[in-house]
Amino acid sequence: DAGITQSPRHKVTETGTPVTLRCHQTENHRYMYWYRQDPGHGLRLIHYSYGVKDTDKGEVSDGYSVSRSKTEDFLLTLESATSSQTSVYFCAISGTSGPTGELFFGEGSRLTVL
Amino acid sequence: GDSVTQMEGPVTLSEEAFLTINCTYTATGYPSLFWYVQYPGEGLQLLLKATKADDKGSNKGFEATYRKETTSFHLEKGSVQVSDSAVYFCALTSGGGSYIPTFGRGTSLIVHP
Numbered sequence: 001d002a003g004i005t006q007s008p009r010h011k012v013t014e015t016g017t018p019v020t021l022r023c024h025q026t027e028n029h030r031y032m033y034w035y036r037q038d039p040g041h042g043l044r045l046i047h048y049s050y051g052v053k054d055t056d057k058g059e060v061s062d063g064y065s066v067s068r069s070k071t072e073d074f075l076l077t078l079e080s081a082t083s084s085q086t087s088v089y090f091c092a093i094s095g096t097s098g099p100t101g102e103l104f105f106g107e108g109s110r111l112t113v114l
Numbered sequence: 115g116d117s118v119t120q121m122e123g124p125v126t127l128s129e130e131a132f133l134t135i136n137c138t139y140t141a142t143g144y145p146s147l148f149w150y151v152q153y154p155g156e157g158l159q160l161l162l163k164a165t166k167a168d169d170k171g172s173n174k175g176f177e178a179t180y181r182k183e184t185t186s187f188h189l190e191k192g193s194v195q196v197s198d199s200a201v202y203f204c205a206l207t208s209g210g211g212s213y214i215p216t217f218g219r220g221t222s223l224i225v226h227p
Contacts, residue, residue, distance in 0.1 A: 031213050042219035043158075043203070050213055058214075090157055094213075102148065103215060105157030 003027055006091050006106040014114050019078040021109050023091030025071075031094040032074040033103070034058075034066065036087040043090070049074055081113045116141045120204050120218035127194055127225050135189040135221045137178075137204035145206040147171075147180050147187040152201045152220070161189075161202070199225045 003026030013019055023032060034046040035058075045058030047066040055066050063085060065077045078085055088110050092103040121136040139145065146165045150158040162171030167182035176191045187204060204218040 040219075043217045045214065048213060092158075094215075102160055102163060103150075103158070105159065107157050 004091060004093055004104060004106040006089075006109045008109060009107065010110045012112045012114065013081055015082055016080050019081050019111065019113075021076040021089055021091075021111070023074040023076070023106060025074075025093050027093060027104070028071060029093040029095055029104075030071075032068065033092040033094070034064075034074065034076045035090045035092065036060065037090060037108075038087050046076065046089075078111075081111075083113050085111065086113045087111060116145070116206060116208050116216040118204050118206055118216050118218035120202075120221050123201075123220075123222035125221060125223050127223070129196055129225055129227050130193045131225075133189070133191040133194045133198075133223065135202055135204075135223070137187045137189065137218060139185050139187065139204075139206050139216075141185075141206055141208040141216075143208050145208045147178070148205040148207075148215070149176070149178055149187070149189050150203040150205060150217075152203065154200070158203060194223070194225045196225045196227055199223055 005024045007022045033048045035043045037043050044060045046064050049055045049068045067075045088108045090108050091106040094103050117140045119138050148163045149161040151161045152158045162173040164171040164180035167180050170179045178187050178189045201220045201222050203220045205215045207215045
């Protein structure tokens, strides 16, 4: 199994508070992704990274920011959480020398914004 | 742009029934095709893949054949088990420097004893 850990696995927070989700990998994979999963929407890409300090927006990036200061860590931040950001968040990694398309996923972080 | 269309679920079957989940795609170039499975409470994991036309991916009794002429990658299993109950996602990468896989919306499979 690919070494990916997400933290926290569960979080309940209030509207307007900042939240940071962490994805940590031990595989030295270059590409990292943050998705959210909601009923009826499948998986939607929030942000992705193709190297240290190299990140870009996905299809639902509004209200989210990311940072990648080390190969192994990819942080997702909600600056001011809203109820619409209640979701399950998945981190994924891919490829050592190039994007093979095969992703390895973390176990997910369930976020509830009250 | 690239897209993946899967049949909507849930698909409900009895144990030992034959399974087909349809997947069609549009993509530029020569995509690689994937099926992922998500068991309850878990992340997605790769089930099988095919990287060129006419390739057949297989794993755990599941199969899918890359059909370029019909732009399809249907998932099949001859005899499903209760433990196959999960959500199945079809996906592709079209290469050409793209780092971003394209996913279908997922199809929920429920298998009854």
